[in-house]
Amino acid sequence: MALITYIAHDGTSCEVDVPSGHSVMEGAIQNSVDGIVAECGGNCVCATCSIMVAEAWRDRLPAMDETEDAMLEMADKQAPGIRLACQIEVSDALDGLVVHMPESQN
Amino acid sequence: MFMTDCWQVAAYASEVSREFLTRMITDVPVLLYRTETGEVVAMQDRCPHRWAPLSLGKLDGDVVQCGYHGIRFGQDGGCVHVPGQAIIPKTAKVPVYPTVERYSFVWIWMGDSDKADPDLVPDFHWLDSADWACAEGYHFIDADYRFIVDNLLDLSHETYVHPETIGNQAVADSPVKVSVDEGRTVRVHRDMLGCAAPPQFVTLGGFTGPIDRWQTTLYTPPGFCVIEVGAVPAGTGDQSRGFEGRVLNLITPATAKSSHYFWAHARNVRRDDAALTDAIRDSIVETFNQDKVVLEAQQIEADRVGTVDPGILFAIDAGPVQGRRMLQKALEKA
Numbered sequence: 250m251a252l253i254t255y256i257a258h259d260g261t262s263c264e265v266d267v268p269s270g271h272s273v274m275e276g277a278i279q280n281s282v283d284g285i286v287a288e289c290g291g292n293c294v295c296a297t298c299s300i301m302v303a304e305a306w307r308d309r310l311p312a313m314d315e316t317e318d319a320m321l322e323m324a325d326k327q328a329p330g331i332r333l334a335c336q337i338e339v340s341d342a343l344d345g346l347v348v349h350m351p352e353s354q355n
Numbered sequence: 356m357f358m359t360d361c362w363q364v365a366a367y368a369s370e371v372s373r374e375f376l377t378r379m380i381t382d383v384p385v386l387l388y389r390t391e392t393g394e395v396v397a398m399q400d401r402c403p404h405r406w407a408p409l410s411l412g413k414l415d416g417d418v419v420q421c422g423y424h425g426i427r428f429g430q431d432g433g434c435v436h437v438p439g440q441a442i443i444p445k446t447a448k449v450p451v452y453p454t455v456e457r458y459s460f461v462w463i464w465m466g467d468s469d470k471a472d473p474d475l476v477p478d479f480h481w482l483d484s485a486d487w488a489c490a491e492g493y494h495f496i497d498a499d500y501r502f503i504v505d506n507l508l509d510l511s512h513e514t515y516v517h518p519e520t521i522g523n524q525a526v527a528d529s530p531v532k533v534s535v536d537e538g539r540t541v542r543v544h545r546d547m548l549g550c551a552a553p554p555q556f557v558t559l560g561g562f563t564g565p566i567d568r569w570q571t572t573l574y575t576p577p578g579f580c581v582i583e584v585g586a587v588p589a590g591t592g593d594q595s596r597g598f599e600g601r602v603l604n605l606i607t608p609a610t611a612k613s614s615h616y617f618w619a620h621a622r623n624v625r626r627d628d629a630a631l632t633d634a635i636r637d638s639i640v641e642t643f644n645q646d647k648v649v650l651e652a653q654q655i656e657a658d659r660v661g662t663v664d665p666g667i668l669f670a671i672d673a674g675p676v677q678g679r680r681m682l683q684k685a686l687e688k689a
Contacts, residue, residue, distance in 0.1 A: 288667050288668050288669060289668055289669050289670045289672065289673075290669070290670050291670075292670035292673060293673075294668050294669070294670055294672050294673045294676055295667075295668035295669070295672070296668075297668070319680070323676070323680055
């Protein structure tokens with residue numbers, strides 16, 4: 250279980266308890282947090298669950314694999330700290346994670 | 356938007372004869388004919404004088420004579436006669452395109468002729484092999500070739516578009532696995548275990564109960580999709596009681612919004628059964644007629660929206676997404 254803080258583009262902050270084994274994306278979708286769209290349902294196909302991870306957390310997440318990297322490249326979203334939320338699996342180690350959502354996922 | 360430094364199918368070899376065959380290929384009108392010794396010539400179908408299609412003229416021996424003012428061109432595209440004058444200017448010539456006959460097709464290289472290496476013709480050996488019996492055909496589709504490639508990279512549509520031939524619920528319900536071979540071929544694979552045999556599979560395999568079925572689409576840009584298909588009685592793993600097929604799809608762009616779709620179904624069972632070949636051909640014609648309806652309607656709406664890209668990407672789009680990426684890389688390399 251991890252307490253994750255989702256911060257929207259307008260600064261609104263939302264804290265959610267996300268069970269271990271779920272993804273950061275599922276934590277948002279299942280708790281009606283705006284800012285993450287997840288068109289492909291978590292299959293790393295659409296790049297509409299992009300988030301910016303707070304700097305202190307970037308090295309503490311499961312590493313990005315080639316598929317996620319390719320999707321971010323295709324969507325032209327590669328930037329420091331940018332991850333696809335569906336590819337980050339929640340565990341106790343992520344308790345306190347802070348992520349920022351973009352203004353739009355387009 | 357077109358790859359041209361590559362071999363693409365211009366025609367079935369049997370279509371090219373001493374009569375002119377004209378075909379639009381990557382937005383270029385092409386004239387195809389055979390010389391008196393049977394060699395294929397592919398020439399731009401446009402007289403450089405006043406743009407009349409050379410196909411309105413005639414073939415005189417191995418010389419093409421324009422139907423407007425009688426200008427004559429040899430098989431290398433060079434002008435050999437201009438009525439009313441002795442001098443033939445060097446500017447009087449027509450582009451010709453390298454061709455190769457292989458696997459029952461005439462392949463054409465529309466780009467830089469110096470790069471036209473016959474060894475680069477894609478592998479479609481099933482059409483030439485004693486191990487496979489083939490049913491071939493062709494469709495002209497009023498749609499961007501990329502929409503046809505998208506269609507073949509997401510076969511979940513079989514459930515909804517082709518329930519009379521190859522589709523049932525198992526296809527859409529089973530997830531795909533997508534990967535890339537050698538950095539140039541997209542592989543989209545799906546297993547469907549313990550599912551009902553769709554009508555075409557009953558015809559091919561004689562199945563009376565559930566089957567284990569699989570399909571793997573292999574896409575290589577610009578427009579080549581080999582679909583490995585097969586089935587065995589469920590739970591048996593017994594190839595001897597099943598069949599394997601290769602659905603071969605070779606798409607050549609005609610214009611930005613229309614395509615030549617050459618296809619063949621190769622099977623490894625009952626190879627001598629000509630009636631079965633006819634039944635398979637009819638089944639594929641019916642299947643692709645259904646795709647034609649959807650693809651052409653999609654093109655019209657895509658034009659209204661003003662895009663060739665999807666509006667939403669679902670999990671089933673994993674294959675088409677990688678396909679477009681592979682095509683984009685190939686176009687950028689050119």
